[in-house]
Structures are given as structure tokens and as C-alpha cells.
Amino acid sequence: xxxxxxxxxxxxxxxxxxxxxxxxxxxxxxxxxxxATTVTAGDVRIRGFVVHLLFWIxxxxxxxxxxxxxxxxxxxxxxxxxxxxxxxxxxQPGDRVYGAPSWLQLGCYAEYLTIPEDGIITQIPAGKTYxxxxxxxxxxIGALYFLRKANLQKxxxxxxxxxxxxxxxxxxxxxxxxxxxxxxxxxxxxxxxxKSIGADKVVDYTQEDFSKIGETYDIxxxxxxxxxxxxxxRSLKKDGVYILADQRFMQTIRGIWTSLTSRKKIITQTAIxxxxxxxxxxxxxxxxxxxxxxxxxxxxxxxVEAHRYVDKGHKKGNVIINxxx
Numbered sequence: 085x086x087x088x089x090x091x092x093x094x095x096x097x098x099x100x101x102x103x104x105x106x107x108x109x110x111x112x113x114x115x116x117x118x119x120a121t122t123v124t125a126g127d128v129r130i131r132g133f134v135v136h137l138l139f140w141i142x143x144x145x146x147x148x149x150x151x152x153x154x155x156x157x158x159x160x161x162x163x164x165x166x167x168x169x170x171x172x173x174x175x176q177p178g179d180r181v182y183g184a185p186s187w188l189q190l191g192c193y194a195e196y197l198t199i200p201e202d203g204i205i206t207q208i209p210a211g212k213t214y215x216x217x218x219x220x221x222x223x224x225i226g227a228l229y230f231l232r233k234a235n236l237q238k239x240x241x242x243x244x245x246x247x248x249x250x251x252x253x254x255x256x257x258x259x260x261x262x263x264x265x266x267x268x269x270x271x272x273x274x275x276x277x278x279k280s281i282g283a284d285k286v287v288d289y290t291q292e293d294f295s296k297i298g299e300t301y302d303i304x305x306x307x308x309x310x311x312x313x314x315x316x317x318r319s320l321k322k323d324g325v326y327i328l329a330d331q332r333f334m335q336t337i338r339g340i341w342t343s344l345t346s347r348k349k350i351i352t353q354t355a356i357x358x359x360x361x362x363x364x365x366x367x368x369x370x371x372x373x374x375x376x377x378x379x380x381x382x383x384x385x386x387x388v389e390a391h392r393y394v395d396k397g398h399k400k401g402n403v404i405i406n407x408x409x
Contacts, residue, residue: 087194088301088387092151093133096391099193104156106196111171113198113364114205116181118163119214119408121192122314123382123390124222124250125308125330127157131391158192159220162214163407172201180208183362184221193387195407206362215368219250219402221374224365225357226386227254227307233351234303234325238263243294243301243319244274246308247283248274251329253401255305256281261373267301269294269311274400281377295319303327308397313338316364323347377401383409 086105109115128134130152135143147153148211162182165175175181183205184192191197199205204225204310208217236242242259246252247268259266260282268283287294295315302324304316316326326348328335339350368374372391379400383389384407394403 086370087156088384089155090131090152090157091155092226093131095132096128096388096395097393098131099157099388101385104194107198109172109198111169112202112216113169113200114165114172114175115196115198116161116163117196117408118161118192118194118336119406120162120218120224121158121405121407122160122250123387123394123403124159124220125321125394125407126222128394130157132395135383149158152190152211154188154190156191156194158190158194159187160218160220161192161197162208162218162246166196168201174201175205175207180214181205182208182214182217182221184225184357192214193405204362206366207368212369214408215378215381215404215406216376219378220254220365220369220374221357221362222403223250223321223373224254224349224376227251227258228359228361228365228389229356229358230305230327230329230351231255231258231303233353234305234327234349236262236264236303239265240302241265241267241299242303242305243267243269243299243316244283245277245294245304245306245311245316247286248377248400249261249308250399250402251307253278253281254374255307256283257374258337258368261368264303267299271398277377277400300324305329309335317342317348320348323349325349325351327351336409381406 087104089102165179242264244255248270266283267285268278269287270278272288278286300321305327307329343350381404
């Protein structure tokens with residue numbers, strides 16, 4: 085089968101088309117013919133090995149010394165089940181599915197992948213395309229995880245920094261579904277889009293300082309790792325929560341200190357999917373409460389160009405890869 089292989093750490097050009105062995109499903113696995121996948125900020129950070137110097141050695145140990153251990157990147161997929169292991173009962177060949185392999189496996193930049201039937205995988209709702217659902221299993225679940233971790237309640241005020249990004253667009257919609265008052269922070273070009281997905285207020289960070297508009301929030305959710313730490317802390321209520329979905333080293337250190345010296349809580353954990361998360365998001369997708377925001381769609385053979393685009397850090401919502409044209 086064809087796959088995009090990360091031959092070493094580096095710029096997008098380290099990604100190369102190669103022929104690799106087609107996997108076979110074990111007893112409780114399914115074999116999925118991948119129709120669509122995504123390029124996420126996590127993918128480009130693994131490819132480029134973007135980590136703080138202090139984490140260099142442990143990160144190399146975990147990810148791989150000279151190149152990623154999982155040389156086929158890709159954290160989420162949508163496709164069709166081609167075959168199933170002899171112990172599989174939930175799915176059958178021909179089912180349209182979407183999901184996410186484990187962080188240790190990855191593997192979505194390929195024509196086929198295997199995944200346990202009890203993993204993060206579910207059937208695609210009728211009428212939805214592979215491209216529409218491909219970004220939900222990782223980015224959607226990430227947004228859901230952090231909002232639940234912060235114990236978001238109906239009526240609470242939340243500021244979402246990076247509201248136009250992949251996690252941000254899901255966070256806005258989920259926060260509205262949970263009944264909160266949402267302020268989205270984004271650039272001028274994305275104001276109308278963020279309003280259209282449910283934000284009650286929007287702040288153009290190129291024109292206005294959100295910390296000076298006289299508002300305080302129960303939750304500040306930084307989805308992109310670029311929020312000004314001090315301003316965010318000052319914008320929180322006394323027992324507010326600051327979520328750092330893509331935290332940097334100094335933010336983590338300052339977050340620990342803030343949690344120890346005040347009633348404010350800082351959340352910096354890695355998002356972990358729980359059983360039922362994808363099913364819950366699937367129901368919201370079917371009802372129309374959540375809709376994926378797609379910036380660009382690239383064919384499989386333009387993966388390098390897609391990575392170049394995501395590297396710029398200005399994508400709106402999600403970048404989709406059509407594995408099957």
C-alpha cells in the first residue's frame with residue numbers, strides 16, 4: 085500500500101511517498117481503508133521535533149531518536165472497513181467509520197490501517213462525508229476533554245483564545261452546547277466565522293486587548309499555546325480555571341506556581357479520550373449542534389504542501405487530506 089513516511093525529523097520535505105506492507109487485522113481488530121485524514125499542529129510538531137530543550141532527551145526517548153518510531157504519522161481518520169478479525173462483533177466490512185488510533189500507533193497517513201474494535205472508532209452518520217468527520221476524533225475529543233476537565237457549567241463565562249483553530253472551533257461550539265457565554269479571540273479575518281459557529285462575543289487580538297475590556301471569566305481556554313499568561317490570569321475570576329491545551333515550558337512552570345499560591349486552577353494535562361466521547365460527539369454531529377470547520381482540502385500526494393501550510397500557524401479550523409481521490 086502507499087503511505088506517507090516520515091524519514092527523519094525536519095521540514096515538510098522529510099515526508100515521502102513509499103510502498104509499505106499492508107497491515108492485517110488481528111482477532112479483535114478491523115482493517116480500515118482510509119479515505120480522509122488531517123494535518124494537525126501535533127503532526128507538524130512531531131515531524132519537526134518541536135520541543136523545549138529541557139524535554140529533548142525524554143521526548144527523543146518517547147518519540148524516537150533519529151526519526152519517529154511511528155514513521156507513518158496521522159492522528160485521525162475516516163474510511164471504510166475492508167475486513168475484520170475473527171473476534172470482531174461491532175463492525176462488518178463496508179461500514180463507514182471514523183476514529184483515532186493511539187498516540188503510540190498513529191498511522192493515518194496511509195491507505196490502510198488497523199484499529200481495535202473497542203478503540204476510538206464509530207460509524208459515520210448517514211449523510212456525512214469522510215472529509216466532514218475526519219477531524220472530530222482527535223480535535224473534537226481534545227476540546228471536549230478540556231471543557232469537562234474544567235467542569236464548565238451552564239451560564240459560566242468562557243474566553244477561548246485561538247477560537248478559529250482546529251480545537252478552538254470545536255471548543256466554541258461545545259461551550260455553547262453546554263450553555264456557557266462564549267467570547268472568542270481570533271484575528272480580523274476569522275471574526276465572522278467564529279460568530280457563525282456560536283460565539284456570543286469576539287475579540288480581534290490584532291486590534292484589541294481582551295484583558296482591557298472589563299470582563300472576567302470563569303474559564304480561559306488557550307487552544308493554541310500563544311496566550312499572554314499574565315493577562316489571562318488577571319482576566320480570571322478568583323476561582324477561575326486557565327486551560328493550556330498546547331502548553332509551553334514556562335507556561336507550565338508559572339501555572340504550577342499560580343495553582344499553589346491562589347485559588348485559580350491551571351490545567352495542562354494531555355487530552356485523553358474516554359469511552360463514549362466519540363459517541364457523544366457523533367450525536368452532536370447528527371443533531372447539528374457541532375459542525376466541523378474545514379479550511380483546506382489537499383490530495384494525498386500534496387501532503388508536503390499541506391504540512392507547509394499548517395506550519396505557518398494560520399489555518400482556520402481543520403486541514404483535510406483526501407487519501408482516496
